[in-house]
Amino acid sequence: xxxxxxxxxxxxxxxxxxxxxxxxxxxxxxxxxxxxxxxxxxxxxxxxxxxxxxxxxxxxxxxxxxxxxxxxxxxxxxxxxxxxxxxxxxxxxxxxxxxxxxxxxxxxxxxxxxxxxxxxxxxxxxxxxxx
Amino acid sequence: xxxxxxxxxxxxxxxxxxxxxxxxxxxxxxxxxxxxxxxxxxxxxxxxxxxxxxxxxxxxxxxxxxxxxxxxxxxxxxxxxxxxxxxxxxxxxxxxxxxxxxxxxxxxxxxxxxxxxxxxxxxxxxxxxxx
DNA sequence: ATTATAATTCGCCAAATGGCAAATGTCAAT
DNA sequence: ATTGACATTTGCCATTTGGCGAATTATAAT
Numbered sequence: 001x002x003x004x005x006x007x008x009x010x011x012x013x014x015x016x017x018x019x020x021x022x023x024x025x026x027x028x029x030x031x032x033x034x035x036x037x038x039x040x041x042x043x044x045x046x047x048x049x050x051x052x053x054x055x056x057x058x059x060x061x062x063x064x065x066x067x068x069x070x071x072x073x074x075x076x077x078x079x080x081x082x083x084x085x086x087x088x089x090x091x092x093x094x095x096x097x098x099x100x101x102x103x104x105x106x107x108x109x110x111x112x113x114x115x116x117x118x119x120x121x122x123x124x125x126x127x128x129x130x131x
Numbered sequence: 132x133x134x135x136x137x138x139x140x141x142x143x144x145x146x147x148x149x150x151x152x153x154x155x156x157x158x159x160x161x162x163x164x165x166x167x168x169x170x171x172x173x174x175x176x177x178x179x180x181x182x183x184x185x186x187x188x189x190x191x192x193x194x195x196x197x198x199x200x201x202x203x204x205x206x207x208x209x210x211x212x213x214x215x216x217x218x219x220x221x222x223x224x225x226x227x228x229x230x231x232x233x234x235x236x237x238x239x240x241x242x243x244x245x246x247x248x249x250x251x252x253x254x255x256x257x258x259x260x261x262x
Numbered sequence: 263a264t265t266a267t268a269a270t271t272c273g274c275c276a277a278a279t280g281g282c283a284a285a286t287g288t289c290a291a292t
Numbered sequence: 293a294t295t296g297a298c299a300t301t302t303g304c305c306a307t308t309t310g311g312c313g314a315a316t317t318a319t320a321a322t
Contacts (some may be wrong), residue, residue: 022269033311038270045309049180049203063204064195072180072203073194100244101228109228110138112247114145116235153299164281169300176279 008070009043015059016041029058046070139201140174146190147172160189177201 016026023041027034032051039045047055052070056063067073101109147157154172158165163182170176178186183201187194198204232240 024269034269035271035312036310039272039310042271044271048309049198049201051310053203067180067198067204070180072184073198101232101247104247107138108247110141112243113228113231114141115246116232116239116243155299165299166282166301167280170280170302173301175301179279182280 008047009041011069012055012059013041015061019060021058026055026058030055139177140172142200143186143190144172146192150191152189157186157189161186 016023021029023034023037026032026037030037032054036045036051037055040047040051047070049067049072052066052072053063055061056066059066061069064073068075101112104112147154152160154165154168157163158168161168163185167176167182168186171178171182178201180198180203183197183203184194187197190197192200195204199206232243235243
């Protein structure tokens with residue numbers, strides 16, 4: 001979008017200037033073309049998540065911080081604030097299962113999970129037919 | 132990018148199926164066209180941050196969780212069932228798989244592993260018949 | 263002032279995103 | 293088999309993104 005959060009550019013430029021960096025320097029440390037960076041700063045372009053990610057550290061931002069500023073992430077609990085491992089607390093992964101599964105490629109791990117999901121869905125269907 | 136994290140589609144589809152939702156339903160609750168959703172699932176398109184954000188809640192993901200899966204955010208703090216401390220023979224357990232499996236009872240976890248072992252043994256047998 | 267040099271902006275283009283509508287696939291009920 | 297109701301996939305197109313190189317605009321240094 002050409003303009004939607006027209007502050008982001010300002011913020012980015014502020015940060016860059018205050019470091020201080022030139023567009024070209026930021027370009028070479030981030031791998032994003034300086035022309036594109038310029039356009040982002042003056043809000044002619046809106047950075048994609050990829051771009052945002054690449055410029056975060058060079059500018060001294062946390063990734064999620066920038067994402068929040070960009071409106072990609074809701075102003076959520078970024079960073080430190082929270083640690084309760086959300087939703088489910090009681091459950092844990094059996095260490096033996098974890099160890100065995102970890103020997104497989106991620107592909108196989110995922111496929112395995114997929115099979116489990118399938119079986120569950122089938123089971124749900126069967127349960128439904130019963131009543 | 133047409134394909135870069137070619138697992139994301141799988142994950143999204145798994146999650147959608149397991150809810151269960153159709154593409155159209157997800158489309159109407161997320162406001163993303165079903166055709167686009169379909170292409171994302173089969174990795175013909177890669178979702179932008181905006182899209183990802185809109186489908187996160189309908190699919191029961193935390194926003195940052197999905198962003199991490201998509202590779203937009205580096206696997207930061209919020210890691211669920213992981214521990215880089217232990218063993219880990221070069222291989223590691225995919226965080227998403229770990230998370231999903233951890234929701235099951237240990238019995239189911241073990242049974243799942245059992246099924247995988249069976250399948251591997253069957254596959255080995257088939258491979259042998261070939262020579 | 264006049265160059266030289268670095269920094270920013272502009273013009274143009276290739277590639278990717280995402281929507282809409284039509285085509286195709288799937289499946290149950292007649 | 294045929295129909296009808298959904299679900300998914302495909303074709304097509306408008307819009308955006310982002311890079312490259314040229315033009316322009318600072319910034320110095322003589």
